[in-house]
Amino acid sequence: xxxRKKTPFTVAMFVFSLAAGCSTTSPPKxxxxxxxxxxxxxxxxxxxxxxxDVNVPDYFLTTISRPVAERGYYVFPVNLVKQILxxxxxxxxxxxxxxxxxxxxxxxxxxxxxxxSIERWDAQYLVLSTQITxxxxxxxxxxxxxxxxWESSETMIYSPQQxxxxxxxxxxxxxxxxxxxxxxxxxxxxxxxxxxxxxxxPHSGLxxxxxxxxxxxxxxxx
Amino acid sequence: MRTRLLLLLTVILxxxxxxxxxxxxxxxxxxxxxxxxxxxxxxxxxxxxxxxxIIAEGxxxxxxxxxxxxxxxxxxxxxxKKQESISYFEKEKKSWPESSVLMEKMVTMAKxxxxxxxxxxxxxxxxxxxxx
Numbered sequence: 246x247x248x249r250k251k252t253p254f255t256v257a258m259f260v261f262s263l264a265a266g267c268s269t270t271s272p273p274k275x276x277x278x279x280x281x282x283x284x285x286x287x288x289x290x291x292x293x294x295x296x297x298d299v300n301v302p303d304y305f306l307t308t309i310s311r312p313v314a315e316r317g318y319y320v321f322p323v324n325l326v327k328q329i330l331x332x333x334x335x336x337x338x339x340x341x342x343x344x345x346x347x348x349x350x351x352x353x354x355x356x357x358x359x360x361x362s363i364e365r366w367d368a369q370y371l372v373l374s375t376q377i378t379x380x381x382x383x384x385x386x387x388x389x390x391x392x393x394x395w396e397s398s399e400t401m402i403y404s405p406q407q408x409x410x411x412x413x414x415x416x417x418x419x420x421x422x423x424x425x426x427x428x429x430x431x432x433x434x435x436x437x438x439x440x441x442x443x444x445x446x447p448h449s450g451l452x453x454x455x456x457x458x459x460x461x462x463x464x465x466x467x
Numbered sequence: 468m469r470t471r472l473l474l475l476l477t478v479i480l481x482x483x484x485x486x487x488x489x490x491x492x493x494x495x496x497x498x499x500x501x502x503x504x505x506x507x508x509x510x511x512x513x514x515x516x517x518x519x520x521i522i523a524e525g526x527x528x529x530x531x532x533x534x535x536x537x538x539x540x541x542x543x544x545x546x547x548k549k550q551e552s553i554s555y556f557e558k559e560k561k562s563w564p565e566s567s568v569l570m571e572k573m574v575t576m577a578k579x580x581x582x583x584x585x586x587x588x589x590x591x592x593x594x595x596x597x598x599x
Contacts, residue, residue, distance in 0.1 A: 286565035300506075307501045314533050315491050319565040322534035324501060325541045325573075354568025433498050456491070 274449055276467050279394045282387045285455050286319040288355035291327050291338040296366035302338065304436035305361055305381065311437070312444040313359070317454030321353055350388025357394065360384045365400070377403045377435065383443055385451075395451065399443050403435045492532035493525040515542050533563050537570065544577055553577045
Protein backbone atom coordinates (compact mmCIF):
# COMPACT_ATOMS: atom_id res chain seq x y z
CA UNK A 246 0.00 0.00 0.00
CA UNK A 247 2.90 2.38 0.70
CA UNK A 248 3.86 2.24 -2.93
CA ARG A 249 0.68 4.08 -3.75
CA LYS A 250 2.07 7.34 -2.42
CA LYS A 251 4.38 7.77 -5.32
CA THR A 252 1.96 7.03 -8.08
CA PRO A 253 -0.10 10.20 -8.36
CA PHE A 254 2.90 12.31 -9.30
CA THR A 255 4.24 9.80 -11.78
CA VAL A 256 0.80 9.40 -13.21
CA ALA A 257 0.34 13.14 -13.49
CA MET A 258 3.64 13.45 -15.36
CA PHE A 259 2.58 10.71 -17.66
CA VAL A 260 -0.77 12.30 -18.31
CA PHE A 261 0.86 15.61 -19.13
CA SER A 262 3.29 14.03 -21.53
CA LEU A 263 0.40 12.27 -23.19
CA ALA A 264 -1.70 15.39 -23.41
CA ALA A 265 1.24 17.18 -24.96
CA GLY A 266 1.59 14.42 -27.49
CA CYS A 267 -2.01 14.88 -28.49
CA SER A 268 -1.73 18.46 -29.47
CA THR A 269 1.09 18.32 -31.97
CA THR A 270 -0.31 20.62 -34.57
CA SER A 271 -0.39 20.86 -38.28
CA PRO A 272 -0.62 24.38 -39.73
CA PRO A 273 -3.80 25.98 -38.41
CA LYS A 274 -6.83 25.81 -40.63
CA UNK A 275 -9.09 28.62 -41.57
CA UNK A 276 -12.43 28.02 -39.92
CA UNK A 277 -14.04 31.30 -40.99
CA UNK A 278 -16.36 29.74 -43.52
CA UNK A 279 -17.24 26.85 -41.24
CA UNK A 280 -18.18 29.21 -38.41
CA UNK A 281 -20.14 31.40 -40.74
CA UNK A 282 -22.27 28.60 -42.19
CA UNK A 283 -22.43 26.79 -38.85
CA UNK A 284 -23.59 23.28 -39.86
CA UNK A 285 -25.53 21.24 -37.31
CA UNK A 286 -26.75 18.17 -39.17
CA UNK A 287 -24.21 16.23 -41.20
CA UNK A 288 -24.96 13.75 -43.95
CA UNK A 289 -22.20 11.20 -44.43
CA UNK A 290 -22.31 9.64 -47.87
CA UNK A 291 -20.67 6.32 -48.83
CA UNK A 292 -16.88 6.30 -48.85
CA UNK A 293 -14.83 6.44 -52.05
CA UNK A 294 -12.09 3.85 -52.22
CA UNK A 295 -8.84 4.49 -54.03
CA UNK A 296 -7.06 1.62 -52.32
CA UNK A 297 -7.05 -2.00 -53.44
CA ASP A 298 -8.77 -3.38 -50.35
CA VAL A 299 -12.48 -3.67 -51.03
CA ASN A 300 -13.42 -3.78 -47.35
CA VAL A 301 -11.98 -0.42 -46.43
CA PRO A 302 -14.99 1.78 -47.30
CA ASP A 303 -17.23 -0.23 -44.99
CA TYR A 304 -14.71 0.07 -42.18
CA PHE A 305 -14.75 3.84 -42.54
CA LEU A 306 -18.48 4.18 -42.98
CA THR A 307 -19.31 2.12 -39.91
CA THR A 308 -16.87 4.01 -37.69
CA ILE A 309 -17.58 7.62 -38.70
CA SER A 310 -20.91 8.25 -36.91
CA ARG A 311 -19.53 7.94 -33.42
CA PRO A 312 -16.74 10.56 -33.60
CA VAL A 313 -18.87 13.08 -35.51
CA ALA A 314 -21.84 12.64 -33.15
CA GLU A 315 -19.55 12.84 -30.15
CA ARG A 316 -18.28 16.15 -31.53
CA GLY A 317 -21.81 17.43 -31.02
CA TYR A 318 -23.43 17.10 -34.44
CA TYR A 319 -26.49 15.32 -35.67
CA VAL A 320 -25.29 12.55 -37.97
CA PHE A 321 -27.77 11.06 -40.40
CA PRO A 322 -28.10 7.28 -40.07
CA VAL A 323 -25.33 6.07 -42.37
CA ASN A 324 -26.83 2.70 -43.20
CA LEU A 325 -30.25 4.11 -44.01
CA VAL A 326 -28.65 6.80 -46.18
CA LYS A 327 -26.54 4.21 -47.97
CA GLN A 328 -29.59 2.04 -48.68
CA ILE A 329 -31.66 4.95 -49.92
CA LEU A 330 -28.91 6.05 -52.29
CA UNK A 331 -28.42 2.49 -53.49
CA UNK A 332 -32.10 1.91 -54.13
CA UNK A 333 -32.28 5.14 -56.03
CA UNK A 334 -29.52 4.16 -58.38
CA UNK A 335 -26.62 5.82 -56.60
CA UNK A 336 -24.88 2.68 -55.42
CA UNK A 337 -21.52 3.86 -56.64
CA UNK A 338 -19.73 6.07 -54.11
CA UNK A 339 -17.88 7.93 -56.88
CA UNK A 340 -21.20 8.85 -58.39
CA UNK A 341 -22.53 10.15 -55.08
CA UNK A 342 -19.37 12.16 -54.54
CA UNK A 343 -19.75 13.70 -57.98
CA UNK A 344 -23.39 14.63 -57.48
CA UNK A 345 -24.59 18.06 -56.43
CA UNK A 346 -24.17 18.56 -52.66
CA UNK A 347 -26.93 21.17 -52.53
CA UNK A 348 -29.43 18.75 -54.01
CA UNK A 349 -28.28 15.91 -51.73
CA UNK A 350 -28.51 18.07 -48.62
CA UNK A 351 -31.94 19.27 -49.62
CA UNK A 352 -33.29 15.75 -50.16
CA UNK A 353 -32.16 14.59 -46.74
CA UNK A 354 -32.63 17.88 -44.92
CA UNK A 355 -28.93 18.13 -44.06
CA UNK A 356 -26.86 21.26 -43.40
CA UNK A 357 -23.69 19.78 -44.80
CA UNK A 358 -22.45 16.72 -46.66
CA UNK A 359 -19.34 14.85 -45.56
CA UNK A 360 -17.31 13.12 -48.25
CA UNK A 361 -14.64 10.65 -47.22
CA SER A 362 -12.13 9.08 -49.52
CA ILE A 363 -9.51 6.48 -48.75
CA GLU A 364 -6.45 7.50 -50.67
CA ARG A 365 -4.17 4.75 -49.45
CA TRP A 366 -4.42 1.55 -47.47
CA ASP A 367 -1.21 -0.42 -47.78
CA ALA A 368 -0.55 -3.42 -45.65
CA GLN A 369 3.08 -4.29 -45.28
CA TYR A 370 3.78 -7.69 -43.85
CA LEU A 371 6.90 -7.52 -41.75
CA VAL A 372 8.53 -10.43 -40.00
CA LEU A 373 6.75 -10.07 -36.71
CA SER A 374 3.95 -7.69 -37.43
CA THR A 375 1.82 -6.10 -40.05
CA GLN A 376 2.10 -2.42 -40.69
CA ILE A 377 -0.66 -0.55 -42.41
CA THR A 378 -0.36 2.89 -43.89
CA UNK A 379 -3.65 4.67 -44.33
CA UNK A 380 -4.23 7.96 -46.01
CA UNK A 381 -7.72 9.37 -45.92
CA UNK A 382 -9.37 12.62 -46.77
CA UNK A 383 -12.50 14.40 -45.58
CA UNK A 384 -14.34 17.17 -47.38
CA UNK A 385 -17.36 18.83 -45.83
CA UNK A 386 -19.52 20.80 -48.21
CA UNK A 387 -22.17 23.28 -47.24
CA UNK A 388 -25.69 22.15 -48.14
CA UNK A 389 -26.82 25.65 -49.00
CA UNK A 390 -23.93 26.98 -51.07
CA UNK A 391 -22.15 23.79 -52.08
CA UNK A 392 -18.78 25.22 -51.11
CA UNK A 393 -16.17 23.36 -49.10
CA UNK A 394 -16.29 24.51 -45.49
CA TRP A 395 -13.83 22.06 -43.97
CA GLU A 396 -11.32 19.59 -45.25
CA SER A 397 -8.77 17.40 -43.68
CA SER A 398 -6.31 14.84 -44.83
CA GLU A 399 -4.34 12.49 -42.64
CA THR A 400 -1.87 9.71 -42.94
CA MET A 401 -1.70 7.12 -40.23
CA ILE A 402 0.62 4.21 -39.72
CA TYR A 403 -0.79 1.41 -37.67
CA SER A 404 0.59 -1.83 -36.33
CA PRO A 405 -2.17 -4.01 -34.97
CA GLN A 406 -1.43 -5.73 -31.69
CA GLN A 407 -1.08 -9.36 -32.33
CA UNK A 408 -2.48 -11.23 -29.44
CA UNK A 409 -1.48 -14.76 -28.78
CA UNK A 410 2.13 -14.46 -27.70
CA UNK A 411 3.70 -13.07 -30.84
CA UNK A 412 7.14 -14.26 -31.83
CA UNK A 413 7.61 -16.84 -34.49
CA UNK A 414 5.35 -19.28 -32.69
CA UNK A 415 2.59 -16.72 -32.71
CA UNK A 416 3.18 -15.92 -36.33
CA UNK A 417 3.00 -19.53 -37.35
CA UNK A 418 -0.11 -19.97 -35.26
CA UNK A 419 -1.63 -16.96 -36.95
CA UNK A 420 -0.73 -18.21 -40.40
CA UNK A 421 -2.38 -21.49 -39.58
CA UNK A 422 -5.49 -19.80 -38.22
CA UNK A 423 -5.65 -17.63 -41.30
CA UNK A 424 -5.30 -20.58 -43.60
CA UNK A 425 -7.83 -22.68 -41.78
CA UNK A 426 -10.50 -20.15 -40.92
CA UNK A 427 -9.70 -17.57 -43.58
CA UNK A 428 -9.54 -15.18 -40.70
CA UNK A 429 -10.09 -11.65 -41.83
CA UNK A 430 -8.10 -9.17 -39.79
CA UNK A 431 -10.19 -6.83 -37.73
CA UNK A 432 -9.57 -3.28 -38.84
CA UNK A 433 -12.41 -1.69 -36.88
CA UNK A 434 -10.02 -0.30 -34.21
CA UNK A 435 -7.80 1.16 -36.90
CA UNK A 436 -10.62 2.89 -38.75
CA UNK A 437 -12.10 4.05 -35.44
CA UNK A 438 -8.81 5.67 -34.51
CA UNK A 439 -8.36 7.15 -37.97
CA UNK A 440 -11.83 8.71 -38.00
CA UNK A 441 -11.44 9.94 -34.46
CA UNK A 442 -8.13 11.62 -35.30
CA UNK A 443 -9.53 13.11 -38.45
CA UNK A 444 -12.57 14.56 -36.74
CA UNK A 445 -11.40 15.60 -33.27
CA UNK A 446 -7.79 16.75 -33.52
CA PRO A 447 -7.38 20.39 -32.45
CA HIS A 448 -6.56 22.77 -35.31
CA SER A 449 -7.50 20.28 -37.99
CA GLY A 450 -10.69 18.52 -36.85
CA LEU A 451 -14.27 19.69 -36.51
CA UNK A 452 -15.06 22.44 -33.99
CA UNK A 453 -17.48 21.47 -31.23
CA UNK A 454 -21.01 21.13 -32.56
CA UNK A 455 -24.29 22.39 -31.08
CA UNK A 456 -24.79 19.39 -28.79
CA UNK A 457 -21.57 20.08 -26.90
CA UNK A 458 -21.17 22.56 -24.06
CA UNK A 459 -18.06 23.93 -25.73
CA UNK A 460 -20.03 24.87 -28.86
CA UNK A 461 -18.81 28.25 -30.06
CA UNK A 462 -16.30 28.49 -27.24
CA UNK A 463 -13.36 26.67 -28.81
CA UNK A 464 -12.13 29.29 -31.22
CA UNK A 465 -8.62 29.09 -29.81
CA UNK A 466 -8.45 25.49 -30.95
CA UNK A 467 -10.34 25.56 -34.23
CA MET B 468 4.91 -1.68 -6.78
CA ARG B 469 5.90 -1.83 -10.41
CA THR B 470 3.00 -4.01 -11.31
CA ARG B 471 0.61 -1.74 -9.54
CA LEU B 472 2.02 1.33 -11.27
CA LEU B 473 1.95 -0.35 -14.62
CA LEU B 474 -1.64 -1.33 -14.08
CA LEU B 475 -2.60 2.21 -13.18
CA LEU B 476 -0.83 3.61 -16.20
CA THR B 477 -2.52 1.13 -18.46
CA VAL B 478 -5.90 2.11 -17.10
CA ILE B 479 -5.14 5.79 -17.60
CA LEU B 480 -3.73 5.22 -21.05
CA UNK B 481 -6.88 3.36 -22.02
CA UNK B 482 -8.97 6.16 -20.64
CA UNK B 483 -7.00 8.79 -22.45
CA UNK B 484 -6.49 7.16 -25.80
CA UNK B 485 -7.55 9.67 -28.35
CA UNK B 486 -7.30 12.63 -25.97
CA UNK B 487 -10.93 12.83 -24.93
CA UNK B 488 -12.58 9.56 -24.20
CA UNK B 489 -15.79 10.52 -22.50
CA UNK B 490 -18.69 9.26 -24.51
CA UNK B 491 -21.75 11.41 -24.83
CA UNK B 492 -23.84 8.50 -26.06
CA UNK B 493 -24.16 4.74 -25.63
CA UNK B 494 -22.82 3.06 -28.75
CA UNK B 495 -22.75 -0.56 -27.63
CA UNK B 496 -21.64 -2.82 -30.46
CA UNK B 497 -22.75 -0.44 -33.18
CA UNK B 498 -19.64 -0.51 -35.40
CA UNK B 499 -18.96 -4.19 -35.06
CA UNK B 500 -22.50 -5.31 -35.74
CA UNK B 501 -23.01 -2.98 -38.70
CA UNK B 502 -19.73 -4.05 -40.25
CA UNK B 503 -20.62 -7.70 -39.62
CA UNK B 504 -23.90 -7.15 -41.43
CA UNK B 505 -22.15 -5.56 -44.43
CA UNK B 506 -19.83 -8.53 -44.71
CA UNK B 507 -22.57 -11.05 -44.17
CA UNK B 508 -26.19 -9.92 -44.67
CA UNK B 509 -27.42 -13.00 -42.80
CA UNK B 510 -26.21 -11.26 -39.64
CA UNK B 511 -29.21 -8.96 -39.74
CA UNK B 512 -30.42 -10.55 -36.53
CA UNK B 513 -27.23 -9.59 -34.70
CA UNK B 514 -27.49 -6.02 -35.97
CA UNK B 515 -31.13 -5.82 -34.91
CA UNK B 516 -30.26 -7.00 -31.40
CA UNK B 517 -27.33 -4.66 -31.17
CA UNK B 518 -29.45 -1.64 -32.13
CA UNK B 519 -32.23 -2.69 -29.75
CA UNK B 520 -29.67 -2.93 -26.95
CA ILE B 521 -28.24 0.51 -27.69
CA ILE B 522 -31.74 1.95 -27.52
CA ALA B 523 -32.65 0.11 -24.32
CA GLU B 524 -29.43 1.11 -22.63
CA GLY B 525 -29.41 4.66 -23.99
CA UNK B 526 -32.98 5.35 -22.97
CA UNK B 527 -32.21 4.81 -19.31
CA UNK B 528 -30.23 8.06 -19.24
CA UNK B 529 -31.09 9.85 -22.45
CA UNK B 530 -27.99 8.76 -24.32
CA UNK B 531 -29.36 7.18 -27.49
CA UNK B 532 -27.02 8.37 -30.26
CA UNK B 533 -28.34 10.35 -33.22
CA UNK B 534 -29.47 8.13 -36.07
CA UNK B 535 -29.92 4.95 -34.03
CA UNK B 536 -33.72 5.04 -33.82
CA UNK B 537 -33.81 5.50 -37.58
CA UNK B 538 -31.34 2.69 -38.26
CA UNK B 539 -33.43 0.42 -36.08
CA UNK B 540 -36.63 1.56 -37.76
CA UNK B 541 -35.18 0.76 -41.16
CA UNK B 542 -34.17 -2.75 -40.08
CA UNK B 543 -37.71 -3.29 -38.75
CA UNK B 544 -39.04 -2.04 -42.06
CA UNK B 545 -37.02 -4.46 -44.17
CA UNK B 546 -38.00 -7.24 -41.79
CA UNK B 547 -41.63 -6.56 -42.58
CA LYS B 548 -42.51 -4.89 -39.27
CA LYS B 549 -43.91 -1.73 -40.80
CA GLN B 550 -46.05 -0.48 -37.90
CA GLU B 551 -43.19 -0.81 -35.46
CA SER B 552 -40.83 0.84 -37.90
CA ILE B 553 -43.08 3.89 -38.16
CA SER B 554 -42.99 4.44 -34.41
CA TYR B 555 -39.18 4.37 -34.43
CA PHE B 556 -38.89 6.72 -37.40
CA GLU B 557 -41.12 9.04 -35.39
CA LYS B 558 -38.95 8.63 -32.30
CA GLU B 559 -35.92 9.71 -34.32
CA LYS B 560 -37.77 12.77 -35.52
CA LYS B 561 -38.89 13.67 -32.03
CA SER B 562 -35.44 13.20 -30.50
CA TRP B 563 -33.59 14.93 -33.34
CA PRO B 564 -35.63 17.61 -35.13
CA GLU B 565 -32.80 17.86 -37.70
CA SER B 566 -33.98 14.53 -39.07
CA SER B 567 -37.55 15.73 -39.78
CA VAL B 568 -37.30 15.98 -43.57
CA LEU B 569 -35.94 12.46 -43.96
CA MET B 570 -38.09 10.89 -41.23
CA GLU B 571 -41.28 12.28 -42.71
CA LYS B 572 -40.34 10.71 -46.03
CA MET B 573 -39.60 7.40 -44.32
CA VAL B 574 -42.92 7.41 -42.45
CA THR B 575 -44.83 8.16 -45.64
CA MET B 576 -43.01 5.33 -47.34
CA ALA B 577 -43.61 2.85 -44.51
CA LYS B 578 -47.28 3.77 -44.39
CA UNK B 579 -47.88 3.62 -48.10
CA UNK B 580 -45.38 0.92 -48.95
CA UNK B 581 -46.13 -2.49 -50.26
CA UNK B 582 -48.76 -4.14 -48.04
CA UNK B 583 -47.43 -7.63 -48.28
CA UNK B 584 -44.94 -8.71 -45.67
CA UNK B 585 -42.05 -9.64 -47.82
CA UNK B 586 -38.37 -10.35 -47.40
CA UNK B 587 -35.55 -7.88 -47.86
CA UNK B 588 -34.85 -8.85 -51.46
CA UNK B 589 -38.32 -8.34 -52.76
CA UNK B 590 -38.96 -5.06 -51.00
CA UNK B 591 -39.66 -2.01 -53.06
CA UNK B 592 -36.96 0.63 -52.96
CA UNK B 593 -36.79 1.83 -49.34
CA UNK B 594 -36.08 5.31 -50.58
CA UNK B 595 -39.29 5.24 -52.52
CA UNK B 596 -37.61 7.45 -55.07
CA UNK B 597 -36.38 9.94 -52.52
CA UNK B 598 -33.35 10.87 -54.57
CA UNK B 599 -35.10 11.20 -57.90
